Amino acid sequence: MEVSVIEINEIINREAAGDGSLIAALEEIQERYRYLPPEALILASERLGVPLSQAYSVATFYNAFSLKPKGRHCLHVCMGTACHVRGSPQVLDRLESKLGIKAGETTRDHLFTLETVNCLGACALGPIVVTNEEYSGQMTTQKADRLIKNILRAEAAT
């Protein structure tokens, strides 16, 4: 996705006109681009009157922010306690070995980002993997394989 300075500027201006919250502005930019481009931190720091060091500290402290671009498909493996006792570590292992990346990383072709999340609160469905905002419950290693296969198939079709 192309980073548009104009768009980032608009988001920050909107926030600056309201509560002027740095975190809220960064959250919106993160949601738009799924990462924080360097321009975002610089502009946010200038417009909201906070030191760049503070913008950087906020961007690296909170899990919701990423300074690296994400892959086209984000796989979130829930590592909440309920999912853990029901076997989410095995599911994560399988996804890691199938994709050849560790949790938190993105595949070289920028197709997949694998991430863990600390409880989505849908514990009845555990273990859960969320792919592009769609929940898949009661995951097993085999279902994890199918998940990847389906995404690859859809990719090949486009």
Added chain:
Amino acid sequence: MNRCQSIAEFTGWQTELKAAWDDTAPALRVCDGTGCRALGSQKVLAALREEIAKRKQDTHIEVVGTGCPGFCECGPLITVLPQRISYQKVKTSDVPEIVEQTLMQGTTVERLLYTDPQTGEHIRLEPDLPFYQKQKRLVLDLNGKIDPTRLEDYVALGGYSSLARVLGAFSPDQVIAEVRNSGLRGRGGAGFSTGTKWQLCRDNASKSGAGYVVCNADEGDPGAFMDRSVMEGNPHSVIEGMVIGAFAMGIHQGFVYIRAEYPLAVENLRIALRQAEAAGLLGRDILGTGFDFSLSVRLGAGAFVCGEETALMASIEGRIGEPHPRPPYPAEAGLWGKPTNINNVKTWAAVPLIISHGADWYSGIGTEKSKGTLIFSVVGKINNTGLVEVPMGVSLRQLIFDIGGGIPKGKAFKAAQIGGPSGGCLPAEHLDVPMDYESLASLGAIVGSGGLVVADEDTCMVDFARYFMNFTQEESCGKCVPCRIGTKAMLATLERICAGNGLPGDIEYLQELAEVVHNSALCGLGQTAPNPVLTTIRYFRDEYEAHIIEKKCPAKVCKGLITYSIIPQNCNGCMVCLRECTSNAITGAKQELHHINEELCTRCGVCREVCKFDAVAVN
């Protein structure tokens, strides 16, 4: 909806809505909470609306998407009114049948009813389900009854009448006295008297001329989701509680700090805030009484430590969520240095109930020192995963076996982890402990967030402790040394034990570290982080010893201590495990006995999962 200019106008509007509320009309309520949505409830909702529209009935049948009624295990859930027939695990393909048989002909679709696992009988009506029968639903009462995006529903069932009453007939002192006399204690986990906390904040706010109220909805404990459910299913109850609290403390500005991981809760809360403002229940000159209170939303950005009140305030101020030492307490110097009162979602939501039913009614529920109800999310190795609200003092056994339906697949109960990463594990011998603040604390657990994770015989307690330590270590903000280094050292020790490299003396070392971290960490996160380790050592010391001395994981979980092998008499050489093994550790040919190479095996367990002939053993 018009803005109510006065209390009388609001009361008139409420009377109209109450009169129009019809419980006897046919209607369908579909759970539209996150849990059921994940199971496909939105498709079911759409299909029901379409199916009903297709039939062009004379009588209008309303299909309402509600908040979560709590029985997540059996979602998507549908309740058919007026009878209150409960249909479970409904799929879109069931929809025509429900409409045809139940709505048109008045008969029941038997296969969608709950089946009692003991008697095998179908249970037709929602109130008769064992899951609900032993509960006392106060805070969760309206979840599942109202459409959370319609203020009118909440008002029709009595919502905002407590606020109207307070503004019309109570002095701030009277409100505080009522809350204090009710015995309500903070539901965020620490259990401090809410009335006392309000009084402190009121005194300080009146001195400094300003202050804030905050709702802590940064529910980060893995396995706890009741705050989300209340925010999603009944956001107005939280808003009403906060306005009443702000009035009592003489405060005019507030924040709801809510996790961004809960998008539906954020959405419903924002809708509710707009509606409350438009109706004159929030904002300037509330109900024409001259009282102003504005409330805004702040999204958490994924840091567990922000559930700690001083870190939460730093985050609201736009900084990183690092806690600071107390005192000063928020009630003295909180947000931007002003007196601030922070309460949990459930605490705020209980306030309107206390005002409408009275302090005596509330204090009549529960035990001597722990009043009212508690909400638990009962999850893990349990048949009826879900949200449960019970009076303080019910036993752990009742929660797990009577309401939770026991452990799946006939396995044995091993432990219940109560209170998340700050809490403790209780073994079977303490199943009869009453669930209240004091009793749980005496055993090393806490009420905490109300997360209750059940572990069965297949759960390794050392691995369980390692899991929690890994969580707190990752979430430690790093500001204070005991937490930053202490949790890391504890985790490293636990990892070593799980990997099979435990040494004699490790248990004592863990206990020593735990004491230091507990006594010297800056905030609640660090101080309570050792609890899962300490309680598992206290109640499952034999498992630690098995790992360290015998180099065995009794539950067969820890990868460093187990091996996979093929059982020759069961293996028929089908090649399935061989193909699925990503590390090429399995050799063999078609219809020949397979073999697992221990050196190459990563203990991922896939072979065991895919084998249809029980031919893979783990030792």
